[in-house]
Amino acid sequence: MTAFNLSTIDFSWLPILPLIAISIGAMVVMLVGVRLEDEDSASLGFIVLVTLLAAFVFTMFELGQNTLAFHGSLAIDDYAVFFESLIIIATALTVAMSLEYAADAGLAGAEYYALVLFAALGMMLMAAADDLIIIFLGLETMSIAVYALAGFLRRDPKSNEAAIKYFLLGAFSTGFLLYGIALIYGATGTIRLEPIRASLTGGIGANPLLLLGLGMMLIGFGFKVAAVPFHMWTPDAYEGAPTPITAFMAVGVKLAAFAGFLRIFMANLGVISAEWTAVLWMLAVLTMTAGNIIALVQTNIKRMLAYSAIAHAGYVIVGMAAGGGHDAGGAILYYLLAYAFTNLGAFAVVVALERGAEAHDEIADYRGLAREHPGLAAAMALCVLSLTGVPPLAGFVAKFYIFAAALNAGLVWLVIIAVLNSVVSAYYYVGVIVAMYMQEGGVTVERMSRRPGLLISIAVGVAGVIALGIYPQPYMGAAVNAFASALGRQPIHTVSILP
Secondary structure, X not given: OOOOOHHHOOOOOHHHHHHHHHHHHHHHHHHHHHOOOHHHOHHHHHHHHHHHHHHHHHHHOOOXXXXXXXXXXXXXXXXXXXXXXXXXXXXXXXXXXXXXHHHHHOOOHHHHXXXXXXXXXXXXXXXXXXXXXXXXXXXXXXXXXXXXHHOOOOOOHHHHHHHHHHHHHHHHHHHHHHHHHHHHHHHXXXXXXXXXXXXXXXXXXXXXXXXXXXXXXXXXXXXXXXXXOOOOOHHHHHHHOOHHHHHHHHHHHHHHHHHHHHHHHHHHOHHHHHHOXXXXXHHHHHHHHHHHHHHOOOOEHHHHHHHHHHHHHHHHHHHHHOOOOHHHHHHHHHHHHHHHHHHHHHHHHHHHOOEOOEOOOEHHHHOOHHHHOHHHHHHHHHHHHHHHOOOOOHHHHHHHHHHHHHHHOOOHHHHHHHHHHHHHHHHHHHHHHHHHHHOOOOOOOOOHHHOHHHHHHHHHHHHHHHHHHHOOHHHHHHHHHHHHXXXXXXXXXXXXXXX
């Protein structure tokens, strides 16, 4: 009898265990949902949470690997772990917000939760991809699911409008991305990021085809991160989508898009970053300025947070303009971490003011909230102050790291413009606080004790805002290490048990 030898087993499938867990969970939700009545669909949320917990545990097994798998198509590094774990947390909080919301709004549970999981699958695939085609597959898996989720309130004209606009503009941007990939393949003969990086040691001045391909990919990613002038879909999509999905779009979609954006343009093409510094400089200025100025006149909280998200994409691009060094990359990852918890907390409070299909998303609805529900008002105040950049909250530390990296790169005027934009943003953020604490006559909010999932989402978001701001060192260290891991890996060598 032959002894069993572990060394003969091909463990190359282990890097995709988190993705397998998410896929299986989505299929189980669909199958179980067939046997459940709509009023019992909230129980599916708990299956989703267990699925996400399993995926999170599998993701933690990848810490410190810093290798490539599947012939270089997937990167198993701390960078991927950073984004995958954050995407899982964002998805879990979205599901927790949805436990009561989906039942009150009459959303079909199985389809809703399965689409959330499939969107998370695409996001995680983008975070781990080291191949342009895999990045595209992850992007489309995420996008198709989010298109459907944005229009899930089928009887709401705004939800229908959100889905149509997001789909049409998303398809348009996908064309740019695919043409960019094709041109890069034609210029370099490969779609893998490692060989593309190796072929750029001499620069791209003599390769206009590659430069055009990178420009088209920049447009494609600009749409997904809602950078100006590719932001047109954002306010309508955020306003019309179910509010938990709006939070998912504001955080999860942006995390996944920046994961691919940064891996391509900073981690792998950083050697030629001087070629597009001026482009990113202008893109950052336009995005910050347009987002903040248009947000000043918004009366709808979801549209205001949409333009806020556009402005914060501009702050991230400030870090990208600073180059591909460890400090700039770590600062961007820390900024995205702080942004995720802050926005999840803010949108959870927005969900709290909604009852069933009845939306209360005007800023005027927040008047007097501090008197009736001081906890909710305090949570929203902390989140908007963090978005403003008030110390000692997470947003202040995140902006400090981003601006410091840009100053070290000599981008003094860009930092001055970013700081002025932060001052402008204080006006519309503080307007929400004024409504809650200094005005009377808002809506009545259902007791939070009856909505435990939503209460947990708010608590986690606020805890992240405070913890990241008061004690940032370990998180910043993890962000720097994560970005550094994306700068160089070795392939996984395995021996298959198959002939």
